[in-house]
Amino acid sequence: MDEKAMGFNESQLKRIGFAEAFTPELKSKMEQGVPLIQHEFKKSYDGDHVKADLHLKKSATSDYYFLNKFDLQLQKDGQANTLNQTFYITSKKATGDSEDGNQQKNKVDNKYTLKEAYNLLAGRPDHKNLVSNEGNEYEAWVKLNFKNKLENGNYEMKQYTKNYGFALENILSKYPIKELTNEQYKQSLIDSLHRGNLQKATFVGNNGSEEKLYISPNITLGALNVYDLSKQRLTTETLVEKQYIGKELADQLKQRVSQQQKQEQKEKQEPAPSQKKEQKQKQAQKQKTDEPVKKQSRKQKVH
Known part of the structure; x- marks a missing residue:
């Protein structure tokens, strides 16, 4: 493998926050030309x-490797259970204006770095520049909804755009x-x-005293979550x-x-979106099964 290809492979991992994952073991697999590599990394x-x-x-067609996704598992300090989420790295073409005023398509990556993915699994929101299926760029806060697991095993990724009304600078003030x-x-x-x-x-404080605390945005409350140095809220x-x-x-x-x-109490009494879909499918199947079978008329032969 030439140096240019290996440099591309290394820089790709660096951009996603996996610089330390570029180990001699991984390089060896790339040099061997292994078509699909699943590489484990811990931090x-x-x-x-x-x-x-x-x-x-x-x-x-080349020795370039592309990181399509990574599965992340989080075990929080002092907890036995783990949280899991798959983060996909995709590219979409966003429509923008060029210097001459004509529209052009710019390739934009929809990706999460390792640290961003960890923060999301830890329950904190992340602010992202995203691209819609129509090619329009927009900003949104994203947050995992741990109360709704999708059919692919991932937690629902909720988005809060500017229309939601959360303005971080105003909240901080x-x-x-x-x-x-x-x-x-x-x-x-x-x-x-x-x-x-x-x-x-x-x-x-009002008397001029100072205290170091941790903070994180609470999008739905329109406030900050504030924690002491032991990370107790x-x-x-x-x-x-x-x-x-x-x-x-x-x-x-x-x-x-x-x-x-x-609202949460109300949602508990209602099935989750995935359960609703499953119930509708079962109901449709039941209706189909319960339909009476139409008897086919038998034509008599004319002698």
């Missing part, structure tokens, strides 16, 4: 353990976070939260007591939580 994030199975396919007073630190904070990271921030009451949020915001959050609980 830890602050006590959380992830195991990724990379699926690479060799080009039919409701909290006394020191980094927001510096434009550079503020942008770094926003970028990190966009990638789904559990980000450390400095909360400033702080309740709304604690945030009010520490004077990190006002009573008005606290009342709004309690009302939204109550509405969510009612």
